[in-house]
Amino acid sequence: MRNYKNVIAAYSIMIFLIILVGIFQSWSIALTILNYCLISAVMTIGANIQWGYAGLINFGIMGYTALGGLAVVLVSVEPVKKAWQVGGLNILACIWIIVAIIFVVKFVLNRFDKSKLRNYSVASVILGGIILLRVTAAPGIEAIESVDPAKTGFLGGMGLPVLFSWIFGALLAGALAFVIGKIALGLRADYLAIATLLIAEIIVSIIKHEEWLARGVKNVIGLKRPAPYEIDLQTSEWFINLVTKFNSSKLNLINSIFDKQEALNQMVIDASSVYVKLCFTGLFLTVVIFLLIVTQKALYSPWGRKMRAIRDNEEAASAMGKNIVKEHLLIFILGSAIVGLAGAMMVTNDGLFTPGSYRPMRYTFVIWVMVIVGGTGNNFGAILGGFVVWFLWVEAAPIALFLINLFTSHLPETNAVRVHLIESAPYFRFLVIGIGLLLIMRYRPQGIIPEKIIKQ
C-alpha cells in the first residue's frame, strides 16, 4: 500500500480542487470540468499506450478525436431519406470506386517488380481514380447538399442509440490508424510526429469540407443523449419531489408560498442540469475505470513486458524474435481506437459536432502535455495528467483575472495596461501550460507519477 501513497495523495488533491470549484463557482461548472477531465483521461490513456508503452510519437490525436466525433453523427442521427434518394447511389458508387482503386493498386504492387513503370502506373491509376470519383460524386453531392440545406443537406446517420457510436468511433479510429500505421510507422521519431500531425490535419479538412457527410463547418446540433433532458426532468414529478426533499430545510425557512414556489423552481432548474451532468459522469467514470483495469492488466502481462522491451531496445527485442513492425502497428491501432472513443464521448457530452473547432493546439498538443506532465508509462499518472492539465486549462483564466486584479488594484480602472491585461486573461492558459510543461520536462522528466516497473 505504501507504494500507492503518492498516487492517492495526488488524486485527493485533485478531487479537493474540483470540490473547491463547486463551492466557489458552482456545482454545475465543477461537474463540467470533471466530465471533461474524464474525457481527457481517456485520451491520455490512449496516448500513453502509444508513447509510454511503446515509445511511438503520435501527433495525430486531433484526427482520431474528430473521427470519433464523426462516428456519433454517423451512428445516432436519423437518416435523411430524401438525401439518400437523390444522391445515395452516387455515394455508394464512389465507395465501390475507392475499393476498386485500392485493389488495382495492390494488384499492380504485388504483381510487378519495382520499376519506374510500376510507379507511373500506380500514379496514373490513382489519378484516374480521383478524376472518376469526382465525376461520379459531383452530381450526387450537389443533390444531397441541396436537400433542405438549412437543416440537413447531408446523408444523416443510422439512427441507432448514441452509445453504439462510442464503439463505432473506436473502430473507425482504429481502422484509420491501421492505414496510417502501414504508411508512416517506419519513419524515425520526429518524422513520425510531423507526418501524423499533417495526416490529422488532412482528416479534419476532409470532415470540414465534405458537407454531404456531416454538414462540415455548418455543424450538426441536437445530437442524441444517453441521459435524460433537462426540460423533461423539470416537468417530471419524481424529480421535483426529490429536489424538495433534499432542500426541505432551506424551503421551510421561506414563509410566503409564492416565494417558496419561486425558490423551488430555481432549485429544480439548477438540480436538473447537475443531474444530467452526473449521469454523464457516471458513464464516463465507468469507461475510465474499465480502461484503467484493462490497460493496467496489459501493462503487467507478458505482452506489456514485451512492449517495454521493444521500447527500450528495439534491436535487442528484434534479436529475441519479437516482430517489431507488427507490435508497433498493433499498439498504434489500440491507442488510436481509445482516442477515437474519447472523441465520441466528447461529442456526446457536448451534444453537437463542430468540425471547425478541431485544432491541433487543443486536441493534440494539450493532450501530449497531459501525458508528459502526468507520467509517461504509468496509467495512473496519465489520468492524473489529464485531470491536472484540463483543470489548469479551464481555471487558468479566472485565476489569472483574479491575480491581475490583485496586482493592478492600485491603478485606476481605465489604466491602459490594466484594461489590456484583463482583456488578455484567457490567453494566460497557454502561458501556464507551456511553463508547466517546460518545468516538468526539466526538473521531473518522468512526470508527476513516474513509471513503476515491477521486477519479477
Add this chain to the structure above:
Amino acid sequence: MDFLNAIIVLFNFTVIPALAYGSQLALGAIFVTLIYAVLRFANFATGDMMSFGTMFAVILTYYFQSLGIGLGVLPTALLTIPFAILMMILYMLIIDKFVFSYYRIKKSPPVQFAMVSVGVMFVTQALIRIIIGPSDRRFLDGEKFIIKAAEFKEMTGLTEGITLKSTQAITIIVTLIVVSIMFWFLNRTKTGTSMRAYSDNEDLALLSGIDPKRVVLITWVIAGILATIGGVLYGLDKSYRPFVYFNNMLPIFAAAIVGGIGNPFGAFLGGYVIAFAEIFVTYAYKRFISYLLPEHLEPDSLLQLLSTDYKFAVSFSILVIVLLIRPSGIFKGKVI
C-alpha cells in the same frame, strides 16, 4: 492572341502568387532545416517564432506611422525589420539559454527536444496573444500595386491583365537577396564552413577547434533573421494573424522535408515545390482552357482538380508521398 491570353491568365493566377507564397515558405523552411541540421531537432515552435518576430514589426510599424516616418512608396514595415530581427534574436537566445541549452549539453534524444519545443510554442503563443491580441491586423502602407490589370490591358491590348502587387514583388526580391547572402555565408566564409562541419559531425568539429557555443549562437542569429523576414513578408502579403502563423508551420515543415531536411538549398526549392503544387492542383483551369480550345468545345465544369479548401491537404499529401518513396527528400538531406 488567344494563346497569349491563356498564358497571361495562368501567369497571373498561378505563377505570381505561387512565387510569392513559395518565397515565404522557403524562408521558413530554411529556418526549420538550419535548426534541424545544427541543433538537431524538429522545432515545433517555428510558426510561432515567425509570428513573434512579425509582432514586433507590426508594433514598430504603428509606432513609426504615428511619428510620421515612412519609406514613401515602400511599406514602413521594411524599415522596422532590422529592429524586429534584433528583438527576435534576443528572444531566441533567451529561450536557448534557459531551455534548449540544458538538453543540448545532456545530449537528449530528438524526441525530447521536440516536446520541449512544444512547450516553447505554448509560451510564445501566450506571449504573442497577451502582447498584441489574436485579432487580424493589416500593416501594409505605401503603394499597393506595381502593375494593375486595367493598365496592363491598355498597354498590351490583350483581354486578360496581369496584376502585380507590390508585396509580391518585394517578397520575391527580398527573399532572393536574403537567401543568396545566406548561401554565400554558409559556403564561402569560415564561420559558415565551421557551421556545416558542426552539422556534419559534431565530435570531429570539436576536435578541429570549432567553438560549439559560437556555432549555436550564429545559428540562432541566422534563424532569427530568416524567421522575422519570412514572417513579415507573409504578414505584408496577406495579413497578420497569430493563429494563421501556427497553421503555416505545417506547409513549412512539408517544404523542409520534401527538400531534404538539413539541406538549406533543398528547403529553399522545397518551398516553391509546395507552393506551386498547392496552387496548381487547386486552380480552376476553365478560363485557361477556354482560350486554347475552339468555342464549341468549351468545358462546362470549373476543371478544378481539388477545391481550394484542400490547399493544405495537397502539400501534406506530397509530404506523405515523398516520405514513402524517398524519405531523405528530393535533394538528399540527412539520412534517416
